Structure formats: C-alpha cells, structure tokens
Amino acid sequence: MxxxxxxxxxxxxxxxxxxxxxxxxxxxxxxxxxxxxxxxxxxxxxxxxxxxxxxxxxxxxxxxxxxxxxxxxxxxxxxxxxxxxxxxxxxxxxxxxxxxxxxxxxxxxxxxxxxxxxxxxxxxxxxxxxGEWPFGELPHGLDGIVVAYASVLGIDADKKKVVEHLRVFARPGWPRGHWPCPCGNGRRIRACHKIELANLRTAILPAMAKRMLQRIESPH
Known part of the structure; x- marks a missing residue:
C-alpha cells in the first residue's frame, strides 16, 4: 500500500x-x-x-x-x-x-x-x-458547466464569454493591460475590467483555467 x-x-x-x-x-x-x-x-x-x-x-x-x-x-x-x-x-x-x-x-x-x-x-x-431543490438547480451537461463557470467568473452564462475569460487566465503571466478584454467590448484590459480580472487571477491560476477550458470543450 x-x-x-x-x-x-x-x-x-x-x-x-x-x-x-x-x-x-x-x-x-x-x-x-x-x-x-x-x-x-x-x-x-x-x-x-x-x-x-x-x-x-x-x-x-x-x-x-x-x-x-x-x-x-x-x-x-x-x-x-x-x-x-x-x-x-x-x-x-x-x-x-x-x-x-x-x-x-x-x-x-x-x-x-x-x-x-x-x-x-x-x-x-x-x-x-x-418537490423543490433548496440550493437551486444547475442545468445538466454542458449548460450546467457554463452556468457554474460563469458564476465563478462573475459574468453572464454565455459560453463564448466564459471561454474567452478562461483563455486569458490560461495564458502564462499576469493578464497584461494591452490584451483585449475578454468581455468582448473591444477595449483593452487596462481600460476595462482590469480590477475584476486581477482579483480573479488569485483564484484561477493557469493550470486551473486550462482544466476548466478542457472541461467546457469536452463536457463528457
């Protein structure tokens, strides 16, 4: 053993x-x-x-x-x-x-x-x-994964936006200010969600972001 x-x-x-x-x-x-x-x-x-x-x-x-x-x-x-x-x-x-x-x-x-x-x-x-769930109920399969990850990220449950956020966190190094903000509004991170992304970075390290990306792309 x-x-x-x-x-x-x-x-x-x-x-x-x-x-x-x-x-x-x-x-x-x-x-x-x-x-x-x-x-x-x-x-x-x-x-x-x-x-x-x-x-x-x-x-x-x-x-x-x-x-x-x-x-x-x-x-x-x-x-x-x-x-x-x-x-x-x-x-x-x-x-x-x-x-x-x-x-x-x-x-x-x-x-x-x-x-x-x-x-x-x-x-x-x-x-x-x-006849009711006391803590609420996640959808099944991929939809539930998207909702859960969106909750972690503090964004709407939109798969594309969830994936874009996770791709930012999966990249090595701190999310750089000149990178496009994953929210999708066309601004750079430094002029958009810099503080929110910096706070999330302490919880979602690159290895975890890559794991989450793999899960959302292969939910089964």
Missing part, C-alpha cells in the same frame, strides 16, 4: 469516526473506498437520539490525487431515481467540481463531506419531501 493511499485512508477514517459509524473505509486497488449507510444528520451536530433525517446506502471512491481528482459517489440503495441528478455512469452529480475548488479555500476530506457530499443528499431529501 502506498504512503499516499494509507494517509488518505486515515484522514477519511478520522473524519467519519465521530458521526458516521455505519461507514467503513478500506483501500481497494489504487483507491480508498467508503461504503455503508450514510446518516444525514443536522449540520454540525452529533447523531440525534431520534435518528438521522435520512439514511442513504453509499459507495465513495477516492483517488490518491484528491482533491485534484473528484471522488466518485454512488447511491447504492435505489433511493435516488434516474433523472434526479445522477450522471450517465450512475455516479451522483454533486455539482461542478472546479467551481468548488475555485470558490472554497478548504478542500480537505472533512470539507468535502460537510460540503458537496452532504449538500447533495440534503437536497435529495428536501426534494423528496417538498
């Missing part, structure tokens, strides 16, 4: 030990697997005496390159029907991973389980009870 895999396994065990006693953690091949019943508890609390809000049978596969590689989450008990935010490969659609990586500074295993993972199953529970 590699040091990276064993270290990741230990981190996951520590995160889940307090309030998820029905989840087991093991190393399977070159991944860390979490399997069992996930208890959807009130946020930030220990399991309530009356029991969890809901229980889901799950399997989660972590790559040793986490958080660069998104965990694969499966709901294995049949509680979530097709068409309700399941990907074509039957993994749970927790959102657009790059959006979480850019918008959040804490990418720890604990932050994953408390954030995208819990939010997904909370949303599914709320929808089952009330």
């Amino acid at each position: 590699s040091t990276a895999l064993d270290g990741l396994r230990q981190k996951i065990e520590q995160v889940l030990a307090f309030d998820q006693p029905a989840l087991s953690v093991s190393v399977v091949g070159d991944q860390v697997m979490v399997v069992g019943d996930y208890f959807l508890n009130d946020e930030g609390s220990a399991p309530a005496p009356e029991g969890p809000m809901a229980t889901f049978a799950v399997r989660v596969l972590f790559d040793p390159a986490y958080p660069s590689v998104e965990p694969l989450v499966y709901e294995t008990g049949g509680a979530i029907p097709q068409g309700r935010h399941l990907n074509p490969n039957n993994t749970c659609c927790l959102g657009v991973w790059e959006q979480w990586l850019v918008e959040e500074t804490d990418h720890s295993v604990s932050a994953f389980f408390a954030g995208p993972f819990r939010d997904y199953f909370l949303s599914q529970t709320h929808y089952r009870l009330h």
Whole structure:
C-alpha cells in the first residue's frame, strides 16, 4: 500500500469516526473506498437520539490525487431515481467540481463531506419531501458547466464569454493591460475590467483555467 493511499485512508477514517459509524473505509486497488449507510444528520451536530433525517446506502471512491481528482459517489440503495441528478455512469452529480475548488479555500476530506457530499443528499431529501431543490438547480451537461463557470467568473452564462475569460487566465503571466478584454467590448484590459480580472487571477491560476477550458470543450 502506498504512503499516499494509507494517509488518505486515515484522514477519511478520522473524519467519519465521530458521526458516521455505519461507514467503513478500506483501500481497494489504487483507491480508498467508503461504503455503508450514510446518516444525514443536522449540520454540525452529533447523531440525534431520534435518528438521522435520512439514511442513504453509499459507495465513495477516492483517488490518491484528491482533491485534484473528484471522488466518485454512488447511491447504492435505489433511493435516488434516474433523472434526479445522477450522471450517465450512475455516479451522483454533486455539482461542478472546479467551481468548488475555485470558490472554497478548504478542500480537505472533512470539507468535502460537510460540503458537496452532504449538500447533495440534503437536497435529495428536501426534494423528496417538498418537490423543490433548496440550493437551486444547475442545468445538466454542458449548460450546467457554463452556468457554474460563469458564476465563478462573475459574468453572464454565455459560453463564448466564459471561454474567452478562461483563455486569458490560461495564458502564462499576469493578464497584461494591452490584451483585449475578454468581455468582448473591444477595449483593452487596462481600460476595462482590469480590477475584476486581477482579483480573479488569485483564484484561477493557469493550470486551473486550462482544466476548466478542457472541461467546457469536452463536457463528457
């Protein structure tokens, strides 16, 4: 077993030990697997005496390159029907991973389980009870990726504009003032969105911009 895999396994065990006693953690091949019943508890609390809000049978596969590689989450008990935010490969659609990586500074295993993972199953529970999504709903496929990236960039959900912005950030070096502004109005960056682009640059480094460009050009 590699040091990276064993270290990741230990981190996951520590995160889940307090309030998820029905989840087991093991190393399977070159991944860390979490399997069992996930208890959807009130946020930030220990399991309530009356029991969890809901229980889901799950399997989660972590790559040793986490958080660069998104965990694969499966709901294995049949509680979530097709068409309700399941990907074509039957993994749970927790959102657009790059959006979480850019918008959040804490990418720890604990932050994953408390954030995208819990939010997904909370949303599914709320929808089952009330028929609406508590955090809103992204479109499926490429449209959802465009909306998520546009939110990160603070622009309209227009694929062409999203791509132009990402191309600026994918270039090496700071966005130079003489470059055309990616907003498309014909001005140079220095006379247009210089401040906004400078602020975004701290979160969207060239490697992340290239990753986002690749995702938007090959959404599947």
